[in-house]
Amino acid sequence: MENLIEARGLTRRFARLVAVDHVDFDVRRGEIFGFLGPNGAGKTTTVRMLTGCILPNEGSASVDGHDIIREPVAAREHLSIVPEEGNVYVNLTVWQNVMLMGELYGVARARRRQRGEQLLKLFGLNDKAAQKGRTLSKGLRQRLMLCMALVSDPTILFLDEPTSGLDVASARLIRELIVQMNRDDGMTVFLTTHNIDEAERLCDRVAIIHNGRIAAIDAPGALRNQFESVRSVEVTFSDPGLDEAELRAVPGVNEVRALAGGFRLFTSQPGRAAEAIGCLARERGAPIESIRTLEPSLEEVFVRITETPEETTGE
C-alpha cells in the first residue's frame, strides 16, 4: 500500500531536551494510524513537525510526496489538524469559523458553503451556527474543530487527543464519524491518543513512542502477539482456595497477581496453565468458582513497552 506520510530520522530538540529522537515511520494511505505514548513521550511534538507548526532539527518527512521542509505549503495542502486544545476563534460564530478555514485552504465559495452546511448537520451544530465560539462547551468546540478541519476535505486528518475530557455522547459521535469518514471517503487518519482502548478499537496500526523514540509499530493484534508473556489466566475460588505460593509453583507461570477474590497468573501458555490449576485445585479440594484465559490487551503491551525503555520491537 502507498505511504502517505514518510518520516525518516525526525528529530526535535528544545535546548538540551531531545523531545523526538530520530523517529522513523510510515503512514499508509487510507489507514487509521494510532500514535500512543505516555505524557512527554514526543507525540505532540511529532505531530507539530509533520503539520509544519515547528521545524525538525534533523531528519526529513514527507506528506503525500511533498517534503515538509522544502515544500511546506504543498505538504500542508493535503492535511488538516484538530489539536488537543480547543483553538477556535472565540469571537467568531460557529459558521464564520468554518468558513474562515475553508477560505484559508482555498475552497471555492459554493463548495465551502455546501460542505460547511453538511458538516454542521453531521456534527449536530446546525442549530448553533450563529453562536459565538466562546459560548460553546468543550464537546461542542471539539465538534466545531472537526468541522473546521474537514471543510477542506483533507487527504489526511491529524487528531490530537480528540476525545480527551469529552462527555460520552460527544466522544462516541466523534469516534463513529472518524471511522465513517475513513471507510466511506478513504481519508487517512493520524490519531494521537492516551486512550488505549480507543486506539485498539479504531486503529489499523499503532506506533508506541517512548522517550522520543518509536518503541513498536504494528497492528494492535500483532503487537499483542509479540508479548506472549502478557497472556494470562484469571481464576477465582470458593473458600478455601489455593494461596499465592501454590499458584506460583504451577509450571510455566511467570508472575502471579492477587485480584479482589482471585488471582491473575501470567504465562506464555495459558491453556496448559489452566489445566494445571484445575488439577491442583482438585487435589487440594479447592473449588474453582471461575477460570478464564486472557489475551494481552494493548494496554498491557503499552505498559510493558513503556516500563522497559530499552526494549524495542517493530515491523
Add this chain to the structure above:
Amino acid sequence: MNERERHSRAAWRRELHGAYVIAKKDAMIYYCKAPVLIFGVLFPVFFFLAFIIGREADPGMVVPGMVAMALFFTASAVGPLVTPWERRSKTYERLITSPISLLSIVIGDVVAGACFGAVLCLIPLAIGTTIGGAELTRPALLALGVLLSAVCFASLGVVLAAPATDNPSQVMMLSSLVRLPLLFVSGVFIPLSQMPQWSRIPACFSPLAYCTDLMRAAFGGANYFPLWLDVLMLPAFTMVLVAAGRIFHGRARIKGV
C-alpha cells in the same frame, strides 16, 4: 504558458488570496471592535485638541503633524498584539499549519493594519481641515503619503509582534519603547528644518519623518527632504520591515513558539 509558469501563477494567486483572508480575519476579529475603534478615533482627536487649544500655532504647521501622528499610531497600534493574542489562544497554529506561507500571513497582517490606519486618519484630517482651518493644497500627494505611510507603519507593527512570546503586555512594552521616541525625532511637533542640526540625523532613519514631510508638503508647507526621496523611502522601509518581520516570525517558529 508552460506547466512551470502555470504552477508559479497558481502559487502566487494562492499566496495573495491567503494574505487577503488573513487581513479579513484580522479586521473581523481585532480591528472592527468597539474599543479598538473608539481608541482609534479618540486618541488622535485628543492629541489634536491638546496641541491646538490655547496656542497661536499655525494650523498649516500643526495639522500635518497630527495627521502623520494619528496615522502612525493607528496603523501600528493593533499589529503588534495580533500574533501574541493568537499564540495565547493557540489559533496561530491554525494559520501556520494552513497551506499559505509565513510571508502571506505577515502581508495579511500588514494590509489589515494599513487599512485601519488609513481610514482612521481621515478623522484628524477632517477636523484639521474644517475646525482647524488647515488648507489642503495637494490632495493627491496627501493620498499617496497616507497610502505609503499606512503600509509602512503597519509593517513596523508586524515586526514588533515577532518576539517569541504569547504575552501581549511584553510586546506592548517593546512597542512603546520603539514608537514613542520616533515621535520626537521625526518633525511631528516641530518641522525638521527648525530642529537642531544634530537631531536631524536620527530623523533620516525614521519612516515617520518622511511621512510628516509629505503631509507638510500636501498642506502647502515646505518639505525638508526632496519629495521623491520621501516617496522612495517609505516603500524602502516597508520592504525592509516586511522582510525583517518574515525573518523574526520565522525565528520564533523555529524556537517552537
